[in-house]
Amino acid sequence: MRRVLDRPTASTISTTSPDAVPGRLAGVAAMAGSGLSNQTGAAIGALAFPVLGPLGVVAVRQYVAAVVLVAVGRPRPWAFTRRQWWPVLLLAAVFGTMNLTLYSAIDRIGLGLAVTLEFLGPLTVALAASRRRLDAGCAALAAAGVVVLMRPRPSTDYPGMALGLVAAGCWASYILLNGVVGRRIPGVQGPAVAASVSALTFLPAGVWVALRHPPTCGAVLCAVAAGVLSSAVPYLADLLTLRRVPAQTFGLFMSVNPVLAALVGRVVLGQSLGVPEWAGIGAVVVANAAALATRPRRDAAADHA
Template sequence: MPTASAAEAAEAALPRAGSAPGRLAGVATMVASGLSNQTGAAIGSLAFPVLGPLGVVAVRQYVAALVLLAVARPRLRAFTRHQWWPVALLAVVFGTMNLSLYTAIDRIGLGLAVTLEFLGPLAIALASSRRRVDALCAVIAAAGVIALMRPGPSADYLGLGLGLLAAVCWASYILLNRTVGQRLPGAQGAAAAATLSALLFLPVGIVLVVRQPPTATAVACAVAAGVLSSAVPYLADLLTLRRVPARAFGLFMSVNPVLAALVGLVGLGQGLGRAEWASIGAIVAANALSILTSPAPQVEA
């Protein structure tokens, strides 16, 4: 019999869902996941002067691949062509999403970049609904985006555009993950996609090392970004979804743009004006309103 994975062992050690300790563990895990993700992005940005966003993303892809391979242990040789093509698309989207996000962070800051990226899953949620309240949520979110992207002499339209590209990639990532999940068991598809994405970024790492050997500090920051923004959130979310309702999980995820803005302010000194904070609040409120007003799922007897 195969030995238990690290994720399974950690899951067995936590309190069961439904109990008070289980709910508290779920909330604590969600908080840790959100802070870890945004802190990792902030630490990774410290390596931009040496590695650039492309180099940091390359290292992050390597770390994500190693972690997912260890957790999921995919049987790559058994994959069929029917299974490989969505995995290949997912790998391209995965790499493009991280590269566009980190480049946007470099240009417009952590809080605004993550807020724009968050429009991806929000658009998926609103597009699949025909409720009037969700139409209102879409209007609120659109108003927030317009306020964020208002014309100005100092507006970085390339950075804003890259943030929106990250949003499109995240939406595509969600849709492709559904397809991959239907064709491959567990996290094997995600692990295969992460591995393929890491291979695509392998030439980047080689070129960086040959042209200008990076400093140990820069590499450490990039590795920390991979661990904190890929490995920890993946394992934390895997455990959290077994201990809190999906609605509560989605509601907390909507707070990530706020966490990103706070981490950017405290850790990187990236302050935001009132208009930016209002825009972030509008987008977060739109998602929260959609989740809180959605009907509870029917539980079969």
């Protein structure tokens, strides 16, 4: 949140009151561009699946994410203590697993459904510590949406659905680990090192894919575009956004990503969805939005800490 090490978080960015910062329209435009770029990148990456497979595409995306984050964060890993290293290594493992399971799910069940299932991760984190009845209702609504999406049908791909749920668990873990890393390591040095470690672990996979199925120029360009559009552009756009709008507003806007994913999947990949699927996606989106929109003010303020 994925969204995604390829996304900055409020814990690693110093935000200020939106009333004191000009250019809020620029922040809104950046949010829109970030979401659209992220989903378009995933769709373009899916075009390379027949040649590179999800593993090859994710490997290239990890390389791009590492280059971007190292350039921005300029980390000094030699100065890290053991207490700083262990959450960074866990973050690296979660980062790679999250993207691999998400792209594998996209390959099996389509972009819209995969991204919708993945969004259960941040929703679970948002609701886990809450005791409000409204949040219990949000959880029930999201669960109903998942039941609709995973209802038994001859065409139901349960392994693909399971991969989407694993990606959701990874995103939830990513959010929690990023909070730990942000408290222990200044700036984005931690995510930058985690992205680099993840990219290194994918080097053998990238070599294996290239030797087994020699990539075409078009497939490589699609994979690189996926890395740029789903890693570099969203990261830089979110840096801009989180300095101009409250983190709560940012989270609300992110909630529409499953809808964007379904629309992009339809336009770019020709993946059409029926009324029940749209209803399930809508239920998860509404649950996310309601949970974030009604968070106590003190919780929203904590996002800026």
